[in-house]
Amino acid sequence: MDKLKIIAFYSVLLAFTALYLGPFLFSISISFNADKDVFEWPIEFFPSNATVDNYIAVWEELPFSTWLFNSVFITLIQTVTNIFFSALAGFAFARLSFKGKNFIFNLLLSSLMIPGIILLVPKFIVLNEFGLINSYAGIILPGLVGITNIFLMKQFFETIPKDLDEAALIDGCSYFKMFWKIFLPISKPALAAVAIYTFQGSWNEFLWPVIVTVSEDMYTLPLGMASLRSELLTDWPLLMAGTILISLPTLAIFIYFQKYFVQGVASSGLKG
Amino acid sequence: MASIQLKNIRKVYPGAENATIAHANLDIKDKEFIVLVGPSGCGKSTLLRMIAGLEEITAGEMMIDATKVNDLSPKDRDIAFVFQNYALYPHMTVFENMAFGLKLRGTPKEKIEVAINEAAKTLNIEHLLDRRPKDMSGGQRQRVAIGRAIVRNPKVFLFDEPLSNLDASLRVQMRTEIRKLHRELATTMVYVTHDQIEAMTMGDRIVVLKDGEVMQFDTPINLFNNPQNKFVAGFIGSPSMNFLNGHIHMDGDKIQFRSEDMHFSLPSAFKDKLLPYVDKKIVYGFRPEYIYDKAHEADKQLSEDVKIKITTVEPIGSETYLYFSYLGCPDNTFCMRTSSQHAYQIGDLLTVGVDIDRLRFFDFETEERVI
Amino acid sequence: MKLRFSSVKQEQQVWAMIFLFAPLLLLGIFVFFPIVFAFVVSFYDWNLLIPDKPFVGLANYSELFKDEVFIISIKNTIIYTIGVVPTQTFAALFLAFIMNQKIKGRTFFRIAFYIPAITSSVVTSIIFVWIYSKPGLLNYLLAGIGIDAQIDWLTNPNTVLPSIMMLNIWTTSGFFMVSFLAGLQSIPQSLYEAAKIDGANSWQQFWNITVPMVRPITFFVMVMSLIGCFQVFDQIFIMSSGGPDNASTTMSFFVYQNSFKYFKFGFGAASAVVLACIIFASTYLQKKYFPSEAY
Numbered sequence: 026m027d028k029l030k031i032i033a034f035y036s037v038l039l040a041f042t043a044l045y046l047g048p049f050l051f052s053i054s055i056s057f058n059a060d061k062d063v064f065e066w067p068i069e070f071f072p073s074n075a076t077v078d079n080y081i082a083v084w085e086e087l088p089f090s091t092w093l094f095n096s097v098f099i100t101l102i103q104t105v106t107n108i109f110f111s112a113l114a115g116f117a118f119a120r121l122s123f124k125g126k127n128f129i130f131n132l133l134l135s136s137l138m139i140p141g142i143i144l145l146v147p148k149f150i151v152l153n154e155f156g157l158i159n160s161y162a163g164i165i166l167p168g169l170v171g172i173t174n175i176f177l178m179k180q181f182f183e184t185i186p187k188d189l190d191e192a193a194l195i196d197g198c199s200y201f202k203m204f205w206k207i208f209l210p211i212s213k214p215a216l217a218a219v220a221i222y223t224f225q226g227s228w229n230e231f232l233w234p235v236i237v238t239v240s241e242d243m244y245t246l247p248l249g250m251a252s253l254r255s256e257l258l259t260d261w262p263l264l265m266a267g268t269i270l271i272s273l274p275t276l277a278i279f280i281y282f283q284k285y286f287v288q289g290v291a292s293s294g295l296k297g
Numbered sequence: 298m299a300s301i302q303l304k305n306i307r308k309v310y311p312g313a314e315n316a317t318i319a320h321a322n323l324d325i326k327d328k329e330f331i332v333l334v335g336p337s338g339c340g341k342s343t344l345l346r347m348i349a350g351l352e353e354i355t356a357g358e359m360m361i362d363a364t365k366v367n368d369l370s371p372k373d374r375d376i377a378f379v380f381q382n383y384a385l386y387p388h389m390t391v392f393e394n395m396a397f398g399l400k401l402r403g404t405p406k407e408k409i410e411v412a413i414n415e416a417a418k419t420l421n422i423e424h425l426l427d428r429r430p431k432d433m434s435g436g437q438r439q440r441v442a443i444g445r446a447i448v449r450n451p452k453v454f455l456f457d458e459p460l461s462n463l464d465a466s467l468r469v470q471m472r473t474e475i476r477k478l479h480r481e482l483a484t485t486m487v488y489v490t491h492d493q494i495e496a497m498t499m500g501d502r503i504v505v506l507k508d509g510e511v512m513q514f515d516t517p518i519n520l521f522n523n524p525q526n527k528f529v530a531g532f533i534g535s536p537s538m539n540f541l542n543g544h545i546h547m548d549g550d551k552i553q554f555r556s557e558d559m560h561f562s563l564p565s566a567f568k569d570k571l572l573p574y575v576d577k578k579i580v581y582g583f584r585p586e587y588i589y590d591k592a593h594e595a596d597k598q599l600s601e602d603v604k605i606k607i608t609t610v611e612p613i614g615s616e617t618y619l620y621f622s623y624l625g626c627p628d629n630t631f632c633m634r635t636s637s638q639h640a641y642q643i644g645d646l647l648t649v650g651v652d653i654d655r656l657r658f659f660d661f662e663t664e665e666r667v668i
Numbered sequence: 669m670k671l672r673f674s675s676v677k678q679e680q681q682v683w684a685m686i687f688l689f690a691p692l693l694l695l696g697i698f699v700f701f702p703i704v705f706a707f708v709v710s711f712y713d714w715n716l717l718i719p720d721k722p723f724v725g726l727a728n729y730s731e732l733f734k735d736e737v738f739i740i741s742i743k744n745t746i747i748y749t750i751g752v753v754p755t756q757t758f759a760a761l762f763l764a765f766i767m768n769q770k771i772k773g774r775t776f777f778r779i780a781f782y783i784p785a786i787t788s789s790v791v792t793s794i795i796f797v798w799i800y801s802k803p804g805l806l807n808y809l810l811a812g813i814g815i816d817a818q819i820d821w822l823t824n825p826n827t828v829l830p831s832i833m834m835l836n837i838w839t840t841s842g843f844f845m846v847s848f849l850a851g852l853q854s855i856p857q858s859l860y861e862a863a864k865i866d867g868a869n870s871w872q873q874f875w876n877i878t879v880p881m882v883r884p885i886t887f888f889v890m891v892m893s894l895i896g897c898f899q900v901f902d903q904i905f906i907m908s909s910g911g912p913d914n915a916s917t918t919m920s921f922f923v924y925q926n927s928f929k930y931f932k933f934g935f936g937a938a939s940a941v942v943l944a945c946i947i948f949a950s951t952y953l954q955k956k957y958f959p960s961e962a963y
Binding site: 034035037038041042044045046048049051052055068110111113114116117121122123124126129132133136138139140141142143144145146147148149150151153166167169170172175199200201204225228229231232235236246247248250251254261264265268271272275276279280283 | 697698781902923940
């Protein structure tokens with residue numbers, strides 16, 4: 026009876042796994058298919074005429090390298106600034122007393138509840154005033170710092186015992202040195218969480234680049250691939266090869282840092 | 298090498314109703330070992346942290362080495378602080394922890410190394426220099442924390458209950474070591490504890506605090522023998538002083554203490570001081586160690602006979618604590634300390650007296666000492 | 669840097685200003701100001717292509733509610749949200765419950781369920797365009813179990829929205845699973861042991877212990893899921909562009925089209941404000957009728 030239960034349990038588990046991984050496996054399979062007709066059923070899951078031509082074609086036939094550069098450039102800048110700014114602001118809120126602290130903090134808190142959709146038009150108008158539409162600055166600037174990240178850092182800093190700041194003050198630290206030499210080095214898990222979230226969000230971001238870019242040379246990878254979706258409907262292997270390539274960085278980072286992902290989600294979940 | 302003066306120091310936390318420190322006046326001399334002691338919430342840590350500059354001073358003047366330091370940040374006061382939870386930087390090795398403060402002050406590398414090696418030798422932590430805090434025991438961490446203070450060679454050492462996270466035997470050992478350190482370094486030290494035995498064994502002078510007020514600032518012996526008020530009398534000494542509420546009665550020419558439990562006549566020498574309390578409430582205080590069984594102690598100058606009945610016997614080893622009540626009044630129990638040679642039993646009736654020199658009386662209202 | 673301060677308080681004040689300057693400046697320009705400015709723009713006939721921007725009061729709003737497409741988009745958005753939120757929440761909880769059992773290869777399964785959540789919406793959308801197409805995987809599988817559907821799921825007005833909803837459930841349930849998993853792990857094992865002694869089977873344990881104990885997380889997940897669903901955009905843009913015949917036009921897509929295709933900023937801002945109000949109202953209702961208190 027127990028054995029039966031275990032078998033049933035694992036069957037359900039595997040069925041779900043197939044459901045969640047299946048689509049990706051098919052897209053990988055298609056991306057290696059030399060045959061452009063991918064609707065010949067039953068499909069060959071391991072194509073007999075497997076080839077890497079599609080992956081080569083992605084680089085040669087599409088402006089893939091330009092988009093890759095844009096994506097990497099934008100993501101790196103936003104990740105670094107988010108780490109730095111959210112740590113700075115998180116430290117100020119966690120450890121410094123200053124006039125208007127509660128007001129500013131509540132302002133941030135209530136801004137979190139504002140749906141992002143109403144910010145689109147005003148942000149566009151602001152950037153347009155500065156002539157930044159269809160520029161790197163236009164894509165990057167609004168995402169240099171995120172309120173959620175500030176909260177994450179503030180919460181982490183608050184778990185650090187106050188004795189440590191006081192020891193640092195007595196040792197002769199200024200508040201910046203305390204931040205730089207004590208708080209940052211011992212906050213690696215939280216900084217990693219911020220980095221991973223920002224990287225993932227920034228790499229996958231679609232809506233804002235769609236709005237603020239005009240010309241193909243400013244596209245990011247997701248935007249570029251989406252723009253090809255209608256043009257390339259006949260060349261599924263090429264399209265799938267592209268999608269696999271743009272999924273790899275987030276996948277690699279996720280698998281490598283999964284414990285941070287889970288911790289971060291968990292803490293934000295419990296605070297909600 | 299510094300003296301510390303607190304002049305009318307006051308601390309009120311924003312939004313708090315009562316002052317944490319009402320007004321503290323202390324004059325701490327150079328090279329003294331001062332202990333701040335009192336029950337939890339008495340403000341002893343706040344006072345220490347104000348000396349360190351970790352706590353803002355609401356009013357009054359804080360002087361270190363005759364310089365006003367009220368607005369000086371901790372790093373500019375040339376003090377070192379040892380925390381209850383050690384507060385070692387978890388990402389640094391022991392060496393780096395100790396070097397940090399010196400580095401920030403721009404001390405040359407060679408000098409830092411010499412200072413750390415010397416301090417490590419003093420504290421027996423030479424073998425730990427490469428370890429990180431998480432790889433050490435509580436006792437080792439505390440040594441490192443003290444080491445971090447020593448290497449800076451500060452004018453003043455401040456300790457905030459540094460031993461309370463250690464187990465009992467280690468605590469006794471560290472107590473002696475810190476005393477020894479004080480002798481060697483010859484620096485002013487201020488030490489906070491809630492443990493009166495720690496205070497008595499360590500301090501040159503002790504500040505007893507209660508509810509933000511300095512109750513008495515004196516040497517350990519004086520605190521024990523000449524407590525200025527009922528609080529200090531009860532706080533210092535273990536087991537605590539016994540207290541009994543009653544009043545003074547004039548029986549013709551004789552002056553008597555009377556309470557529901559018992560009454561006895563007092564030497565006429567007390568008359569002057571006790572006259573104002575005739576028929577008024579007063580608190581009689583007597584220490585467990587100064588009550589004597591008249592059957593065994595004939596040669597001491599003891600107070601008038603009083604009969605008691607033993608209710609509990611607590612053998613400690615070298616001595617025995619007897620808990621007793623006065624005959625005919627079983628509600629209140631008191632404590633006396635006796636030699637363990639005598640085999641007392643529960644229910645035994647004794648005739649006792651208190652060493653005349655050790656009788657204490659306190660004003661019922663103000664709790665100030667009368668005798 | 670050497671700074672001199674007259675007091676500790678002032679020192680903290682100065683450092684706080686230095687620390688917060690850049691973050692607050694950025695947030696000011698790209699969050700605080702836009703929140704206010706969104707309302708302002710919605711009262712103007714503001715078009716990027718026309719220099720004249722007359723104040724029109726509530727005209728944009730009244731025009732909105734006369735707009736047939738806007739009404740359809742509200743209807744679609746509500747159907748979408750009502751369809752996705754409960755299913756997704758339940759699926760996430762169920763996955764978390766499975767993952768919380770003593771299973772071999774837990775890390776592998778956790779990664780498997782989480783991958784759709786960390787993958788770019790563009791990637792998942794493109795894969796599902798292939799799955800949903802007429803000769804695609806879905807129809808093939810359906811034929812395998814004897815259903816000859818033979819429809820193009822994304823160009824059929826009856827199936828386009830449900831198809832995109834399914835995709836959404838698939839992508840985000842793994843994400844919320846992790847939230848639930850943390851909650852499940854904080855439930856004391858003794859509760860399950862007590863239930864076992866009382867004779868509860870696994871299913872009864874799930875309903876009578878797990879579900880009530882993770883209630884605060886359920887609330888959080890539902891709010892997050894709801895806010896996400898109301899603003900669904902990427903999948904609509906990539907898979908159907910709101911079509912066919914507006915059958916999959918959601919409010920956020922409507923906002924996008926009017927604001928950035930026709931550059932009717934005033935009108936677009938007004939529709940975004942309406943959407944924001946609907947989101948506020950629904951989270952408020954959820955708070956009221958589905959309290960998050962833990963036991």
